[in-house]
Amino acid sequence: MTPLRETLKKVKSDPTKPPRYSAAGLFVKGAKSEEWPRVWRDVDLKKSYDVVIVGGGVHGLATAYYLATNHGITNVAVLEKAYLGSGGSGRNTAIVRSNYLTPEGVAFYDRSLTLYNTMSNDLNLNVMFSERGHMTLAHTDSALRTMRWRAEVNKLQNINSSVIDPQEVKKLAPSLDVSPNTRYPIQGALYHPPGGTIRHDAVVWGYARGADHRGVEMHQQTEVLDIMVEGGEGPDGKGRGGKVTGVRTNRGDISAPIVVNCTAGWATLISDMAGVKLPINTHPLQAAVTEPVKVFLPTVVVSGSLHVYVSQTDRGELVFGASVDPFATYSMKGSLEFTEELAGHVLELMPNIGRMRLLRQWAGLCDMTPDYSPVMGFTPVEGFLCDVGWGTYGFKAGPVSGEQMAECIATQSVPKLIAPFELSRFERGDLVGEKGAAAVGH
Ligand code: PYC
Numbered sequence: 001m002t003p004l005r006e007t008l009k010k011v012k013s014d015p016t017k018p019p020r021y022s023a024a025g026l027f028v029k030g031a032k033s034e035e036w037p038r039v040w041r042d043v044d045l046k047k048s049y050d051v052v053i054v055g056g057g058v059h060g061l062a063t064a065y066y067l068a069t070n071h072g073i074t075n076v077a078v079l080e081k082a083y084l085g086s087g088g089s090g091r092n093t094a095i096v097r098s099n100y101l102t103p104e105g106v107a108f109y110d111r112s113l114t115l116y117n118t119m120s121n122d123l124n125l126n127v128m129f130s131e132r133g134h135m136t137l138a139h140t141d142s143a144l145r146t147m148r149w150r151a152e153v154n155k156l157q158n159i160n161s162s163v164i165d166p167q168e169v170k171k172l173a174p175s176l177d178v179s180p181n182t183r184y185p186i187q188g189a190l191y192h193p194p195g196g197t198i199r200h201d202a203v204v205w206g207y208a209r210g211a212d213h214r215g216v217e218m219h220q221q222t223e224v225l226d227i228m229v230e231g232g233e234g235p236d237g238k239g240r241g242g243k244v245t246g247v248r249t250n251r252g253d254i255s256a257p258i259v260v261n262c263t264a265g266w267a268t269l270i271s272d273m274a275g276v277k278l279p280i281n282t283h284p285l286q287a288a289v290t291e292p293v294k295v296f297l298p299t300v301v302v303s304g305s306l307h308v309y310v311s312q313t314d315r316g317e318l319v320f321g322a323s324v325d326p327f328a329t330y331s332m333k334g335s336l337e338f339t340e341e342l343a344g345h346v347l348e349l350m351p352n353i354g355r356m357r358l359l360r361q362w363a364g365l366c367d368m369t370p371d372y373s374p375v376m377g378f379t380p381v382e383g384f385l386c387d388v389g390w391g392t393y394g395f396k397a398g399p400v401s402g403e404q405m406a407e408c409i410a411t412q413s414v415p416k417l418i419a420p421f422e423l424s425r426f427e428r429g430d431l432v433g434e435k436g437a438a439a440v441g442h
Contacts, residue, residue: 039208040218049075051260052077054262054270055209056083056260057204058398058402059398061084061207062140064207065408068216071407074149079223079224079249087365095194095439096196097110097300100111101153101437102433102437106159111399117131121212123209124206129436131193133172135164135190135302137169137306138189140305141187142210147190150436151220164188165188166178166187166188184303191406196300206430209327221250223250224247224249225248227244227246227274229271229274242381244257244259244383244384256351260409263388265364266366276384276422278386279369282329284329284331286322287321288338288358289360290359292317292361296312302439302440308373318353318361324366338361374421375423377414378408380423386404400417
């Protein structure tokens with residue numbers, strides 16, 4: 001066998017060959033940092049591509065990966081204004097599930113969970129999928145009714161979801177206070193065993209590395225400043241009836257017949273550049289993490305009424321999230337109000353963790369649509385496609401969105417799984433109301 005150091009030297013000395021990795025993942029144990037192979041290439045930005053993807057998060061990278069893997073389309077550039085995974089992909093709480101409320105939502109997120117299940121093998125990178133189960137607590141009669149409704153919709157599509165009583169809740173998560181004497185007694189829960197958590201950064205790196213191996217280019221620090229469109233009905237020649245010709249970036253102009261908006265937080269700003277208006281308001285969503293302690297919380301726990309969801313990482317930290325902040329802004333500042341409210345609500349659920357210390361908090365941006373479903377597929381501008389409006393569901397939808405958007409681009413037709421989420425549904429009044437499946441009430 002070639003010694004590790006020799007292999008690494010060879011990789012370093014032949015930049016035309018794709019880098020090689022240890023079977024376990026990105027880094028080779030024992031290697032000095034200067035010997036680590038680059039995970040994706042750093043190449044010059046070209047003047048033209050077949051497809052330009054705006055946004056280097058899970059959605060953009062997955063779209064690029066599946067374009068190359070499933071359709072052989074590799075003359076693709078992913079443009080990211082900061083670094084890969086710096087937006088919602090690095091700011092979520094890493095929860096995955098498919099227990100949605102609408103049949104369209106259930107089918108869509110179920111496909112994502114299927115792709116997450118085989119991802120470590122497919123990408124040859126341990127993405128640490130932990131299928132630990134997902135439990136949504138009901139504290140009121142009406143919440144219990146919604147859980148029953150969701151369970152029935154789920155079962156019709158063979159999704160493992162059922163309503164359980166407080167004793168079963170206690171068995172699954174012994175740290176929860178299920179006594180009837182609390183302010184909001186737990187009346188039952190929707191239990192979804194296939195749900196769980198996954199390492200979000202690994203998903204980003206895995207897709208980036210896989211896309212890179214197949215020839216896709218990723219360009220960080222490359223901000224899209226404008227989208228070039230000709231022949232549109234708008235005063236600037238953009239909008240309905242127009243055709244995309246490329247993008248203007250801080251590093252020069254790029255021509256491309258297809259531009260895909262895979263951004264979160266900035267989705268409306270990017271679409272406005274093409275003259276396409278989106279029914280989206282952007283709100284921050286805050287999250288926080290505690291110090292690590294011995295593992296005691298075996299499932300993901302969500303409480304809509306108490307506006308909180310929590311899971312324990314493999315390192316032992318509790319990761320909490322809440323509702324979106326009730327005002328539209330692009331600011332990602334954390335607030336003391338959030339921490340105070342979170343602590344109060346968490347202690348109602350788990351009174352015994354009062355001495356745990358919170359280490360960090362952060363925020364991400366959520367693009368909220370009127371029906372809490374995304375906007376996917378073609379727009380009134382030829383060649384300009386959208387994969388946006390993910391609200392609080394973006395991370396869990398990454399794989400299926402990439403797969404389906406790639407099919408949409410390659411076949412120039414709308415795949416069945418994303419047909420319900422086309423932008424034109426708002427003109428037709430054909431909404432897909434998914435608010436009832438939001439982790440917490442917004
Ligand atoms: O919908 O499961 C969810 C979720 C978790 C965090 C934000 N949304």
